Amino acid sequence: MLDAPILALPRRHEHYIVDVDASYEQLGCCLQQLQPDPEYHPIGYYSRALLPAEKTDFATEIEALGVVWAVTYLRSYLEGAKFVVRCDHRALLSVLTNLSPNARIKRWRVQLRDPA
Numbered sequence: 001m002l003d004a005p006i007l008a009l010p011r012r013h014e015h016y017i018v019d020v021d022a023s024y025e026q027l028g029c030c031l032q033q034l035q036p037d038p039e040y041h042p043i044g045y046y047s048r049a050l051l052p053a054e055k056t057d058f059a060t061e062i063e064a065l066g067v068v069w070a071v072t073y074l075r076s077y078l079e080g081a082k083f084v085v086r087c088d089h090r091a092l093l094s095v096l097t098n099l100s101p102n103a104r105i106k107r108w109r110v111q112l113r114d115p116a
Contacts, residue, residue: 008033008041016043016083018074022066024055029070031077046073061104063089068108 010033017032017040028047032040054065067085071078 006042008035008043010043010077011035013081016078016081018070018078018083018085020063020066020070020085020087022062022087022089024050024059024062026050027062027066027069029066029074031074043077046070060089061102063087064105064108068111071112 014034019030019032021028026047026049028045030045031043033043035041048069050062054062057065067087071085
């Protein structure tokens, strides 16, 4: 983060990576994009604190919230583009792709399919 370019400008029609991380205090993400050099460079770093009600959720729910928040927050960049979401919580792979008994996660899964 100390060497140029620190942040890159977004480029139309290039692939994005959204790195997401969550804790019991906050959510954070980094939007990266393939640049002409050809490496991925950060476009921006984003975060928000968890609400008091969100701090009582299980770790998997908080990580899922992080993914939903990041994709929704970065919608103006991601809409119509190819992108990959990366996170360090392997359980999300099954939670967000399979049928989950959790109603909130079901709603989030629908929201990710159709963010409009």
